[in-house]
Amino acid sequence: xxxxxxxxxxxxxxxxxxxxxxxxxxxxxxxxxxxxxxxxxxxxxxxxxxxxxxxxxxxxxxxxxxxxxxxxxxxxxxxxxxxxxxxxxxxxxxxxxxxxxxxxxxxxxxxxx
Amino acid sequence: xxxxxxxxxxxxxxxxxxxxxxxxxxxxxxxxxxxxxxxxxxxxxxxxxxxxxxxxxxxxxxxxxxxxxxxxxxxxxxxxxxxxxxxxxxxxxxxxxxxxxxxxxxxxxxxxxx
Numbered sequence: 001x002x003x004x005x006x007x008x009x010x011x012x013x014x015x016x017x018x019x020x021x022x023x024x025x026x027x028x029x030x031x032x033x034x035x036x037x038x039x040x041x042x043x044x045x046x047x048x049x050x051x052x053x054x055x056x057x058x059x060x061x062x063x064x065x066x067x068x069x070x071x072x073x074x075x076x077x078x079x080x081x082x083x084x085x086x087x088x089x090x091x092x093x094x095x096x097x098x099x100x101x102x103x104x105x106x107x108x109x110x111x112x113x
Numbered sequence: 114x115x116x117x118x119x120x121x122x123x124x125x126x127x128x129x130x131x132x133x134x135x136x137x138x139x140x141x142x143x144x145x146x147x148x149x150x151x152x153x154x155x156x157x158x159x160x161x162x163x164x165x166x167x168x169x170x171x172x173x174x175x176x177x178x179x180x181x182x183x184x185x186x187x188x189x190x191x192x193x194x195x196x197x198x199x200x201x202x203x204x205x206x207x208x209x210x211x212x213x214x215x216x217x218x219x220x221x222x223x224x225x226x227x
Binding site: 041 | 117119153154155156158161169171203205215216217218219220221223
């Protein structure tokens with residue numbers, strides 16, 4: 001099925017560093033969502049984006065809806081150990097009855113204290 | 114407000130058996146979606162229910178089925194289990210209040226097929 005290209009696949013960084021990850025698609029999306037999943041738990045919504053060019057922050061997290069509507073970016077500033085987990089992007093095309101979310105394969109983040 | 118509740122948390126079955134997983138959505142949420150998650154494969158969409166009707170369906174065989182009750186609680190069933198069905202099954206609810214809806218996930222049911 002259709003998937004988003006999410007990169008990088010994994011990251012290993014030092015505590016205090018900034019992190020950037022992104023998702024790209026060949027399709028235009030109307031909604032972008034960013035989730036974080038801790039081991040053994042379900043994904044938790046971090047940020048939702050609804051307009052091209054929109055820039056939204058949630059604490060140390062900032063996400064942007066790309067101008068082309070085919071990509072989105074998530075940045076984490078000053079990483080801490082609890083940022084460890086898998087980050088997923090998801091996009092939605094609202095076309096008629098097609099309202100399914102398309103998911104990236106995730107970016108696994110490890111933070112070295 | 115209580116979150117999405119999935120039961121059981123862990124399940125071990127053998128090939129050929131069938132299994133039923135349960136999901137209670139956030140109070141007031143009318144839509145329930147099910148996903149299968151395996152390492153390296155991300156989240157694969159199974160189906161979505163809204164007001165007791167299946168609204169969307171993913172590309173899974175007919176062995177995977179679901180239903181939603183009048184109180185929005187949902188169950189999914191997998192019959193004739195195969196080894197490849199071992200996965201984390203996630204349920205997500207949403208208020209289904211329009212195009213900007215967000216999904217809220219439960220902790221999942223970890224299914225192991227031996």
